Amino acid sequence: xxxxxxxxxxxxxxxxxxxxxxxxxxxxxxxxxxxxxxxxxxxxxxxxxxxxxxxxxxxxxxxxxxxxxxxxxxxxxxxxxxxxxxxxxxxxxxxxxxxxxxxxxxxxxxxxx
Numbered sequence: 214x215x216x217x218x219x220x221x222x223x224x225x226x227x228x229x230x231x232x233x234x235x236x237x238x239x240x241x242x243x244x245x246x247x248x249x250x251x252x253x254x255x256x257x258x259x260x261x262x263x264x265x266x267x268x269x270x271x272x273x274x275x276x277x278x279x280x281x282x283x284x285x286x287x288x289x290x291x292x293x294x295x296x297x298x299x300x301x302x303x304x305x306x307x308x309x310x311x312x313x314x315x316x317x318x319x320x321x322x323x324x325x326x
């Protein structure tokens with residue numbers, strides 16, 4: 214098991230089975246290239262596709278992907294609370310970096326890519 218990380222990267226996901234592998238690969242590659250002590254947590258809020266299974270399969274070969282939280286009921290709150298994209302703050306020694314969510318629009322057409 215990895216030591217306690219300095220960073221937690223939280224990725225909200227809903228019906229993202231087709232796109233989440235590329236997102237996770239980019240995040241994990243960046244973490245490794247930068248030498249960050251970081252964990253990746255995917256929040257899957259009740260996807261009806263195979264998002265959770267795809268993340269679990271990816272995590273099998275990427276120890277940085279530590280958790281997938283399913284049916285949390287909080288993804289909408291995550292999207293609303295992080296509308297200040299690409300912002301970085303250090304608050305009491307905790308690093309916060311918010312990024313654009315995986316979804317760039319609404320509806321099934323945007324979730325199916």
